[in-house]
Amino acid sequence: MDEPSPWLDSEQQELWQDLLTVVIALPAALDRQLQRDVGISNFEYGVLARLSMAQQATMRFSELARECDSTLPRLSKLMDRFEARKWTVRRTDPSDGRYTLATLTDSGRQKLTDSAPGHVAQVRRLVFDPLTAAQRRHLATALSSVAETLRREAGGGPTG
Numbered sequence: 001m002d003e004p005s006p007w008l009d010s011e012q013q014e015l016w017q018d019l020l021t022v023v024i025a026l027p028a029a030l031d032r033q034l035q036r037d038v039g040i041s042n043f044e045y046g047v048l049a050r051l052s053m054a055q056q057a058t059m060r061f062s063e064l065a066r067e068c069d070s071t072l073p074r075l076s077k078l079m080d081r082f083e084a085r086k087w088t089v090r091r092t093d094p095s096d097g098r099y100t101l102a103t104l105t106d107s108g109r110q111k112l113t114d115s116a117p118g119h120v121a122q123v124r125r126l127v128f129d130p131l132t133a134a135q136r137r138h139l140a141t142a143l144s145s146v147a148e149t150l151r152r153e154a155g156g157g158p159t160g
Contacts, residue, residue, distance in 0.1 A: 026126060026127070027042050029122065029126055030042040030045075030119065030122060030123070030126075033118060033119065033122040034115065034118070034119060037115070037118045038111075038114060038115045038118065040111070040115060043068070043070070043078075044078065044082075045112070045115055045119060046068050047064065047068050047070075047075070047078060047082075048087065048104065048108055048109075048111060048112040048115075049112060050064060050067050050068055051064065051088065051102060051103070051104035051108070052104055052109060052112055054104075056103070057103055057104035057109070058101050058102065058103040058104075059101065059102055060093060060099045060100070060101055060102075061075060061076070061079075061090075061099065061100045061101070061102055062099065064102055079102055082108065085107070085108075085111075086105055086107045086108075087104070087105055087107055087108030087111055088102050088103060088104055088105060088108050089102075089103050089105060090102055090103075091103070
């Protein structure tokens with residue numbers, strides 16, 4: 001009976017190391033640009049962006065935390081800062097009082113709008129510009145497969 005090797009082969013190892021570089025270095029590069037240009041982190045930008053895409057710019061804290069890969073305490077501390085800046089408001093979910101809703105304010109939407117051009121330019125420069133159209137399509141297919149496996153493992157189930 002052939003047992004799989006406990007080691008990655010050389011092709012897998014090279015791919016794995018490149019993926020680790022992207023997973024570690026890309027968020028740090030996005031953080032640096034956002035901090036330098038608009039004084040927020042990539043995580044903060046992501047929370048504002050998720051809220052902006054939600055129906056009525058409102059989400060339950062638990063859903064927002066899940067979509068932003070955050071804990072509820074971390075998100076709550078962030079919301080304290082956002083509320084102090086008047087970027088979000090919190091309220092009890094009227095359909096189920098056990099939940100708290102976060103809503104993006106006009107001021108929060110303006111912060112996101114002001115932050116987006118530099119962020120998008122950085123994403124394009126670091127992720128899309130180095131790739132041909134064919135490479136982008138192949139990467140999209142590959143990452144979709146990996147993301148789907150991770151969503152299932154995390155209990156999020158399929159999306160789409």
